[in-house]
Amino acid sequence: MIYLDSSATTPIDPEVSKAMWPYLNEEYGNPSSKYYTLAENAKRAVEEARGHVASLLSCQPNEIIFTSCATESNNFVLKGVAHYYKNKGKHIITSKIEHKSILETCKFLESEGFEVTYLDVDQYGQVQLEALKDAIREDTILISIMWGNNEIGTLNNIEELAKYVKEHHPYIFFHTDATQVLGKIEVDLSKVPVDFLSLSAHKMYGPKGIGACFIRKRELGLRTKITPLLHGGSQEDGYRSGTLSVHNIVGLGKAAEVAKIHLEEHRAKLLELEEYLVSMLKQEFPDIKFNGHPEQKIPGVINFTIPGINNELIIRGLKDEFAISTGSACSINEPSYVLGAIGLNALEIKNSFRISLNKYLDKNKIDHFIQNLKKHVERLTI
Numbered sequence: 001m002i003y004l005d006s007s008a009t010t011p012i013d014p015e016v017s018k019a020m021w022p023y024l025n026e027e028y029g030n031p032s033s034k035y036y037t038l039a040e041n042a043k044r045a046v047e048e049a050r051g052h053v054a055s056l057l058s059c060q061p062n063e064i065i066f067t068s069c070a071t072e073s074n075n076f077v078l079k080g081v082a083h084y085y086k087n088k089g090k091h092i093i094t095s096k097i098e099h100k101s102i103l104e105t106c107k108f109l110e111s112e113g114f115e116v117t118y119l120d121v122d123q124y125g126q127v128q129l130e131a132l133k134d135a136i137r138e139d140t141i142l143i144s145i146m147w148g149n150n151e152i153g154t155l156n157n158i159e160e161l162a163k164y165v166k167e168h169h170p171y172i173f174f175h176t177d178a179t180q181v182l183g184k185i186e187v188d189l190s191k192v193p194v195d196f197l198s199l200s201a202h203k204m205y206g207p208k209g210i211g212a213c214f215i216r217k218r219e220l221g222l223r224t225k226i227t228p229l230l231h232g233g234s235q236e237d238g239y240r241s242g243t244l245s246v247h248n249i250v251g252l253g254k255a256a257e258v259a260k261i262h263l264e265e266h267r268a269k270l271l272e273l274e275e276y277l278v279s280m281l282k283q284e285f286p287d288i289k290f291n292g293h294p295e296q297k298i299p300g301v302i303n304f305t306i307p308g309i310n311n312e313l314i315i316r317g318l319k320d321e322f323a324i325s326t327g328s329a330c331s332i333n334e335p336s337y338v339l340g341a342i343g344l345n346a347l348e349i350k351n352s353f354r355i356s357l358n359k360y361l362d363k364n365k366i367d368h369f370i371q372n373l374k375k376h377v378e379r380l381t382i
């Protein structure tokens with residue numbers, strides 16, 4: 001199988017599974033238990049992992065809360081801020097092309113009486129600062145804008161957006177969903193003043209079922225208060241109760257450590273493969289059109305339209321040997337709202353594909369894919 005759907009999930013790095021193994025076997029202690037070695041070992045492993053995640057983001061370890069996935073982190077921040085600060089205001093701003101875990105949470109909050117502004121994006125899928133400025137109201141409490149889009153790969157200028165908000169409206173919280181960008185571009189939270197950030201291990205060669213949430217410390221080291229999703233034993237300083245998933249946390253920590261050490265190398269590899277793939281696609285399909293921003297994009301993620309070619313027929317035709325997709329794995333049964341928001345019509349959406357690369361691919365595999373894609377496209381067009 002040649003796996004070209006790495007925005008859905010990445011293959012696990014063998015270094016990550018090796019690091020996790022002891023914590024699935026002999027090191028099974030509960031990090032919240034006290035005094036005995038097995039618990040202390042688990043606690044140490046959790047704190048080491050927290051340190052690696054913090055280092056990847058250039059923040060403090062005590063600004064990281066472990067969750068079960070980015071969906072949970074997004075729910076936690078949106079519902080947590082909305083519920084805790086509802087007396088300050090009931091208005092939230094997001095964009096039309098966020099992941100479903102943001103959009104559906106916003107819909108849920110609307111059902112509770114919150115008001116949500118869904119910002120339009122431009123033809124490349126970027127949120128414009130002017131549009132954000134115009135949407136801010138007296139009663140706005142939270143802005144949530146994704147760092148990079150999972151379907152078209154477009155990056156937002158989160159530094160510019162967050163700096164504007166924090167300079168002009170310091171009491172409005174700014175959240176970003178960075179699930180798709182970590183390990184592929186630099187994310188330095190000492191420079192980008194977001195209050196909250198969501199991430200997930202399985203998009204950066206880590207295990208599924210583990211994510212994290214960055215919560216910025218305020219002046220005097222005070223933590224921003226938000227209402228937890230899970231109440232119980234007060235793990236994670238009460239932000240997220242539930243026994244910590246130590247093996248998964250260790251996996252996330254190792255994935256973050258590897259991502260930090262090899263960031264430049266990984267980025268360069270994805271860019272090189274992407275450039276090669278794009279040139280081959282252009283050569284074989286002269287009327288191909290690429291979607292999303294041509295430069296401000298996640299390395300290794302491309303989205304393109306081949307007029308007249310039904311994406312589902314091609315994907316099914318290739319399925320035994322190649323994994324590619326029409327877009328988000330979380331909205332598989334409906335036409336892409338992301339492509340719709342950047343101006344594609346229903347037919348163009350049906351002719352569109354997403355390919356997302358990973359570090360285990362090479363040019364030979366891409367050649368093999370292109371030959372097969374060509375064969376299937378020819379079969380459909382005869």
Ligand SMILES: Cc1ncc(COP(=O)(O)O)c(C=O)c1O
Nearest residue numbers: 069070071099150177179180200
């Ligand atoms: C941008 C974005 N946010 C959130 C998620 C949800 O991640 P998880 O699978 O960890 O819940 C995804 C997954 O595709 C994503 O691409």
